[in-house]
Amino acid sequence: MGFTRGISPPGATQATRLRPSAASGLSPYGSMDTSRHHPTSLTRGVFGQKAEHVDPAQMQLAFDAIVQMLAGTGAQPDAGATSSPDGRDGATPNGSSGGGDKERQAHPHGRQRLPEHLPVERIELLPPEAQDERATALVRIGEEVSETLEWRPASFVRLQIVRPKFAVKGEPEQGITIADVPDSPVPRSLAGPGLLAHVLVSKYADHLPLHRQEKMFERWGLHLSRSTLCGWVESCAGKLAIVVEAMAKDALNAHCIAIDATGVLVQAKDKCRRGHFWVLVADREHVLFRFTPHHNQDGPKEFLRGYKGYVQADASNVYEQLFRTEGVTEVGCWAHCRRKFFEAMNSDRDRATVAIGFIRKLYAIDKATKELPPGRRTEQRRMDAEPVLVAFRAWLETEDLLVLPRSPIAGAIGYALNQWTALTRFLEDGRLRLDNNRSELELRREAVGRKNWLFVGSKDGAEWNATSCRSSPPARCTASSPGPTCATC
Template identity: 40%
Template structure:
């Protein structure tokens, strides 16, 4: 027998379970022969002074909850199956300690977003455990896309849906704010504030909901679809957010808007204001200026779907772990969500990132804290390895 060529190659993907390890560090102690001094080797780097859990362990806890929507009691069971005694209360404590250590980063991330020219925003309810019953809090997201096309995603938790949170985050800033019609954002979009940009996805949903009672709603939906086709054309030509994109919108989208406005004006008197189609028409006409602004600025999107997408992970978490224990827990969750979401938006492994910055952030110069944000961390790591 003799071999024929390289032989046949078979590929099999196998799962090798992750493991936790107990590391024992021995610090050498030396005494001076003169008898006047003792020197002890430095201990291993720790996230928390005298803490028993390393940065990789804490990063795994945060990533499991924020990226994978895993309740901590379920994670505790998984850790115990690996041979490490663990309780939910211990993991909860580690989660909140991680949030505290990383607070300078999550706070700075939100400041960078607030300073941007174009900001997207949205909010979703999140239950908070109280003594006798749960209360309703809100998780807000604020995000932007920088000049390099990188998405920065921030979150803020509050115990209400009033305008207080948008004012705290965006008060005093200028630019554009992409939101739905919720009036809670009026405090930062009124005169002397940001310019409000509407969401065509919300408009389309209202006409879709009216289809069963008013088939003519299809005409509005078809016109809205034409607006999205113009955007698809811009993506196909690779001119998104360029002057060519603006020219394309003015050439192709403006006529569509004129036709849609004429249709709305003609249909409005024909339908009762409280009918599904009447409400859809009224909603669109009230938002018309905000909905039309995208034509004159290539940086502005057609809808607020990016914000809704940024809240989907939180919605999944809400189904899995049901509520947060108290207001401070909601604030910690928001801060860690922000760092993990920005990692995922920029192709950064959140577990690897967190394991590194949990130690680094404690000694990094505050004036250069932006270097530790996920997108900058990725860029600097790539520069170091080249």
């Protein structure tokens, strides 16, 4: 095949092109290939784009090769969807599905209409002629109205709760009657529910650390110390913990749970320690965050204790104990698999492009069956995706014998083969996703916040963070009106 020619060392025979054994050591070509890969990867990580775009011309070559391989298996090359040379086949550059083959929609030009629900303030401007003695000779025949969008700064309100006292006339022994004091989220605190919701939303949804909020409140004419704000956050987190633990219990009944993690620095006396935030996304529309001081196998196993069902995650070894638990079934992530091949583009563009082409084909099939009910979707996936997987597996096994060991492309091929059972699990159930991108997107809330607050002050602070970030979509702090929603929780 044209994609595998010309990549072996000059003068190499078929025997020398086979992968050398571990005892033979790495060839000089393998060392040079790896040494070229690492500087390129580091440079892209610091200065390059994060989007994993592939050259359309390269995808044309991969598309032709995949069509030939699928024809050799007896499968229909265009089963499920039609893949185009430029890669617009339903797979986004990062390996997720959706929106890749949609043409650009025309957006209206000109000034945007302001929402009708906004309150209106009317300012009427009269010409000088209508304000002096000549006004009596003028007749109003119409008006011109123009609109601008204005901002009214937030303001504090002194909310007085008045409880009148009553007594029975002529019967003082009956005592005094008065209404009960309404419950407060923070006992003996001046903060009302709306202010508490504002502090929480600003900190965990808008990623404003408390010291910035302290400065903002001072600009609005009120001094609220950082320690006071911190106490409010602690009290609210304690109240929210009851709700989110009920959510966590309900999430254990989900059909599939996606899990991912990201690191965070925890302040300590000598130096910052490294902890981890975890996100769990259940198909029952629950999004849960957890914190652990260590990145080991105990965390996921404890979070999902008693769970029976599918768990979608990357191939990290921290999930090994979890996947050995009876009743837990591993689901792989094609986005991670694709990323491995994309990272190998600089060292072996031809092979990496073919692999990415196969993965694009799987996403195109998944997109074509997206609107089908789960049962029908399972059948269609098996009909359309299984031949693609058979051809892809055969290609991987063939190329695995030809690539240099310890090279980036060898690592990508090894990842796909080692994770093959988990990666093909989506054929079992139409409700399973091809990738773990949803949990990564949810985890970005912590990653974006980390750029602002840099580290958490203590383990307790990390727990408050995880508790306050957990939410279900109807009450998520990123809703259109988070303040009223959170205040009524």
